[in-house]
Amino acid sequence: MSGKANISESLAKGLLILDLFGIEDAGFTLSEIAARVGISKTSAHRYVTTYCEQGYLARDPRSGLYRLGVRTLALAQSMIEQSELVRLLRPLVDEAAARHGLHIDVGILANDAIYLIYRRDSVDTHAFRSFSYASALHYLAAGKAAMAFIEPRALAELMARLELVAKTDRTITDTAVLEAELGQVRELGYARNNEESLPGLIAIGAPLFSLRTGAVVGAVSFDSSTATYSMQEFERLFAGYLVELAKKISAVVSL
Amino acid sequence: MSGKANISESLAKGLLILDLFGIEDAGFTLSEIAARVGISKTSAHRYVTTYCEQGYLARDPRSGLYRLGVRTLALAQSMIEQSELVRLLRPLVDEAAARHGLHIDVGILANDAIYLIYRRDSVDTHAFRSFSYASALHYLAAGKAAMAFIEPRALAELMARLELVAKTDRTITDTAVLEAELGQVRELGYARNNEESLPGLIAIGAPLFSLRTGAVVGAVSFDSSTATYSMQEFERLFAGYLVELAKKISAVVSL
DNA sequence: ACCGCCGTTCCGACTGGCGGAACAGGCGGA
């Protein structure tokens, strides 16, 4: 195994298990974990008991399933607070969310994906929790907003790599269509997601830039339910405010 | 090594490194990490590059220090959201914090320590971020509130185990004094922290119970700066409300 | 030029991880 040099494969495998719990907290059986990460039940058992021993995972006494333990929760909470990044953008996002009753996500661009690092949720989108912690770019407002401002050469390479998987029947699955849309995003200064990731969910997203390098580093998005706003209303009411917020965040966060 | 059975020591060591970053995000050098977790530089290097490879850690290009990567941040954010626990108590805590401009912490009791799993901070205690994700019990309002309601036999064993380390000159370091104070806590229904963990920081804490088993599972605390309220004022204004909130949380959270 | 500390790589010794197989317990269907 391992074309890569000098990495700890045990640790890497172990992290795969943590990842699993980052996506769904439904709880897993040992065999399920073993199957999903592709290791033997024996190894899975060893890893899982290690996590349990240290309080990162715990077994739900009722269902017998493995779930996240308080230690992970506390560690996660602490990491988020420790993070200068989150600390800086939080007041801006919270204030914006509170003022207009908006659902706001902040994502960072990395590894051909967008990582959700802060979310401020509103009541009406509480149902849409299905966003996992890392997501593909092409069906998110935040993802398209970020993509649109990647420098042309890197973008071309990225486009070649991406698999445009359909999440709904509105998801863009054609490279040419996506490229055209990115052009539009550059003109408007923000991107739209019109039920492309989840039926009933619309969003607009604007890019975040590093003031040091000038490169795009992520995006911020406003989300809404189609029951609350139509796409047109949502854009008309909030697009200006979104772009303004993105600028404010870019100014504060030094990346 | 390993009196314990069947655990993955590589993973355990690797997790120790993550822990480090949960406590301080100042950033570490490789040698520092190796020294702190007590492994060779070679091993530390292997673990750290593994983390980096996967995006959990990253090197700050300016300082050269290892810091948390976006992946960890995103994973942490996701875990917090996935957690039913946090999801249930969040609206209650947020509403309470907003209504009175309070700083509120929620902690879970485990392994002779209190794990901070949710925090809602206010402006005036922003300075007090030094609370790490797991903390000893005896110098926190939340810790003393939880301790006071542990069943007598378990409490006796716990008291014998605890080392009453002083954090300030007001920290209780004597077992008899602590026991007397716990009696007072049981009478009042809440605990006080009068600059016992940090100069200038006061708090009151109330226990959370499992309605299923009846046992204490954690505590919730209100924090304030001495510049804002005196201990007496703080208690008079908020103690009733605190106890009420603790009951509400206990009712909602099924543990 | 020196020194000290940084991260990184190479190496041989060895230990801890590996997975197949076998065991125990719980649950549901026949």
Add this chain to the structure above:
DNA sequence: TCCGCCTGTTCCGCCAGTCGGAACGGCGGT
């Protein structure tokens, strides 16, 4: 009730991955 299936768990021999000392190269000090 018995049987099959799936759960988690333990045992074991083999091999691979981890270990730490030592040595290398790069950078920023005095």
